[in-house]
Amino acid sequence: MEVEGGEPLDDKAKRMRDLLSSFYSQDPSSATTPATKSSWRYATLDTINTASFDADLYMNLLVQKSNLEGLLQKHVEMAAEIKNLDTDLQMLVYENYNKFISATDTIKRMKNNIAGMETNMEQLLEKIMSVQSRSDGVDTSLFEKREQIEKVHRTRNLLRKVQFIYDLPARLEKCIKLEAYSDAVKFYVGAMPIFKAYGDSSFHDCKRQSEEAVNIITKNLQGKVFSDSESIQTRAEAVMLLKQLDFPVENLKVKLFEKLEQYLMDLRLQPTETSKDSVDVEACSDQKEVPASVSSGAHEASVREFAEAVRAYKEIFSHSEPQLSKLAHDLIRKHFEATHQQIKKQIHSADLVEILRVIWTDVLLMDEVLPEALLPDLALQSARDALKDYFSSLFNRLLLGISDAITKAQVSQREGIHEEHYIQEALEASRDAVIQGSRNVLQEFRHLHDENSALLVKLRDLIVDWVQEGFQNFFRKLDGYFRLLSGKSHPDSQELNFVEKIPADKISPGLVLVLAELSLFIEQNAISKITEEIASSFSDGGIRGSEYGPAFVPAEICRIFRSSVETFLHLYIKMRTQKISIMFKKRFAAPNWVKHKEPREVHMFVDLLLQQFEEIGNEVKQVLPQSIHRKHHRTDSNGSTTSSRSNPLRDDRLSRSTTQKARSQLLETHLAKLFKQKMEIFTKIEHTQESVITTIVKLSLKSLQEFVRLQTFNRSGFQQIQLDIHFLKSTLKDISEDEAAVDFLLDEVTVGTAERCLDPIPLEPPILDRLVQAKLAKNSEQK
Incomplete structure (x- = not known):
């Protein structure tokens, strides 16, 4: 059996329902229906809880399907179930009996409460009928008077309207004098229905006078419309x-x-x-x-x-x-x-x-x-453009501040101002401009980010992205600006149109050195500090998609400036070397070396060369750190650090007096050169004073060697070069950290000069020492 909702009942609920149906049913025969003979074959043991249960058929099935032990077990189970059902039926009867008793008591109480209500209702009905009869009497007695009162009231209202119409022209004139045009219009509009109905008969004069007043009001109102003094x-x-x-x-x-x-x-x-x-x-x-x-x-x-x-x-x-x-x-x-x-x-x-x-x-x-x-949408878009313009303005201002600090070195060189520490001051000023300027910019951005106004709150996530993207683009632009200052082209040069590109021959080497050191400072210090500032205030929010990665990438910026450091160092060395090479060119182009006179002293060109090296040393010592490595001193016992020509061979050759012996010695030196260990002259440039100075000295001496090979010397010319180089040996050892390489290059210059000499007979060592000492004494007196 199933309930009304269609859900199956459990066995106990089915049995309880059948019991209640059999208990309360007036027709016992309707509780069960005998099964037909044709349905016994389809009957099962589960039909005991159905309305069509047949006891005989059930017993036959049970006997056929169960043995004796099963029948006894089934007997015990059914006896227990019958006992439980009797108990449940008894409890159900008791519960319903208590409910019937409670319902009977409730009905009795209701009957007692309603017994007196009928009398009260009859009394109330009598009073209502009495009030109604009296109300009808009052209405009947006052009916005639009410009609009279309403008629008089209508007459009074009509008279008031008539009086208003007659008084309207005067009212309008008064409103015109007081300029109370709104009241005048209200009065006239209120009278318009009467004028339309009776304006051509009873109120003809009033209508005419009112229209004249309204014409004046209309003209005055038009005057107000076109008056510039009115709001x-x-x-x-x-x-x-x-x-x-x-x-x-x-x-x-x-x-x-x-x-x-x-x-x-x-x-x-x-x-x-x-x-x-x-x-x-x-x-x-x-x-x-x-x-x-x-x-x-x-x-x-x-x-x-x-x-x-x-x-x-x-x-x-x-x-x-x-x-x-x-x-x-x-x-x-x-x-x-x-x-x-x-x-x-x-x-x-x-x-x-x-x-x-x-x-x-x-x-x-x-x-x-x-x-x-849709003004909020327009304002939001315009505010985005304004903020982007403001961000760009701040970054350009920061770039100009750094530019002013950097170009102090260039201006000092261009105007001929020789301050003792002008490069160091320019570097310190530019460092402060980078750090303090960036902090000031971040402070301005932080104020915009933390502002709680409705418009800026809507743009807060964009501000976070703009700050990070702005610094990323700023440092790229700053690197491009450095390269433009150094005379190099850059892809973003159009964005840096406010920067004056300096011609290559007008670029100050001190400026390039400042750019190198400032790039190193940005890579090692500035980027990390700015990254911390950004992370502390602008790391949250943002609408940039995660697939695009972070807007500010410190590692990429550091890589860019690390590359710029090497570029600027090489450029500084190149500029200084080219300047010295120009001096060499003038030196070797001026005299006729074939007709050169006998040397009397060290040539002034050596003083100019040493002056250049001293100027370079002053520049690099202002900004570059010192090397932590020991200087490489030349030792005669180490074959790898000596000249490619052995000292005994060279000294023996230079002491001979005949040209034939000198030339034969050249052949010996070439043969000795083939069997000497190769010496490493040019090593990787380090960011130190000694490395930069030594590299410039080496390149200068190599350039000197090339210029020597382009000339032809007589004996005096060769001896002049020999004297100059001998003096440089005693002075360059305090400048360069790689003394062995410098000695080697100086020897190469001397030997190269001998190779290009028509009569390569050198000066005697005592004469060389005497001339060198005289030059040293003269320099000491001048200082």
Whole structure:
């Protein structure tokens, strides 16, 4: 059996239902229905709980399917079930009996309570009938008087209207004198139905006089509409009054919108003046100008007046929303144009926040009266552009600050100012400009990020991305600026159009050295500090997708500046070497080496060369650190650090007096050179004073060797070069850290000169020493 919902009942619930049905059923025969003979074959042991249960058929099935032990077990189970069912049936009867007793008591109480209610209802009905009869009597007695009173009241109202019509011309004249045009229009509009009905008969004179007064009112209202001294609100009210007088106001629409545009032109200047006042507070106090708060309040009042005028125009002119929306958009655009102008004046973030707050207030006021213009969306997009412009302005300002500090070295060189530590001062100033300037920029950005104004809150996530992207692009641009300063081209040179590209021959080597050291400082110090600042304030939020990665990548910036350090060091060495090479070219191009006179002293060209090395040393010592490695001293016992020509062979060759022996010695030296261990002259450049100076010295001597090989010398010319090189050996050992390589290159110059000499007979060692000592003594006296 199934319940009404279609869900099967458990066995116990089925048995309980069958028991209750059999107990309360009046027709016992209806509880069960005998099974037909044809259904016994389909019967099962589960039919005991159905309405068509057949005891005989059930017993036959049970006997057929069970053995004796099973029948006994089934007997025990059924006896237990019968006992439980009897107990449940007894409890069910007791429970229902208690409910019947409770229901009987309740019915008795209800019968006792209702017994007195019938009498009360009869009394109430009698009283209602009595009141109704008396009310009918009062209505009957007052019916005639009520009709008279209503008739008199209608007559009184009619007389009042008639009196109002007769008094209307005087009222209108009085309103004209007092300029109470709204009351005049209200009076005349109220009298229009009577004039239409009786204006040509009873009230002809009143109608004529009223129309004359209304004509005057119409002219006065038109005058107010076109008066420049009247406010926008007053003009809008005048148009509405004319519209109530059935005046064709559509003809005034063009002129009214022109007036509204003119008012808008005067209104555009307000935010600019407000921001200006907020920036120059001291100037306002000195000149007793209007404070920023007062000016902002006046601007808000003006915008409210403009908004009310827009509301009135919407009510007056149908389908005017597109024109009004255009005016509102124009107002917001002009506000942001003024904002961009203020950004060009390098305002602070607090001033920009104040300007955006004023603009957003205007937007909300206008959005209340003109929601179809969608001003918040326009303002949000314009604010994004303004903030991006401000971010770009701050980064450009930071770049210019760094540029001013860096170019101090270039200006000092260009103007001939020889300060003792000008490169060091320029480097320190540029370092401070990078660190402090970046912190100042971050402080400005932090103020915008933490501001709780509604407009900036909507852009907070974008600000986080712009800060990170801005610093990433800034350092790329800064590296490009460094390269432009050094005379190299850069892909972003168009973005750096404010940088004056210096010709290659006008670039100061000191400037290049500053760029190298500053690039190293940015890589090792500045990037890490700025990364910490960004992470502490701008790491949350952002709308940049995770698939694009972080906007600020310190490792990439460090790699760029690490490469720039090497580039600038090589450029500095190249510039210094080229300058010395030019001096070598002049030295060897001037005299006729074939007709050179006998040397009397060390040539002044050596002094110029040493002066160049000294200048280089002063520059690098101002900015580059010292090397922690020991200097490489030449030892005669180490074959790898000696000259490619052995000292005994060279000394023996230089001491001979005949040309034939000298030339034969050259052959011996070439043969000895083939069997000597190769010496490493040019090693990797390190970022130290000694490494840079030594590299320049080596390159200069190598250049000197090449110039020597292009000349032909007589004996005196060869001896002059020999004397100069011998003097350089005693002086360059204190300049270069790789003394062995320098000695080797000096020997190469001497031997190369001998190879190009027609009569290579050297000076005697005593003569060399005497001339060198004389030169040293002379230099000492000059110092």
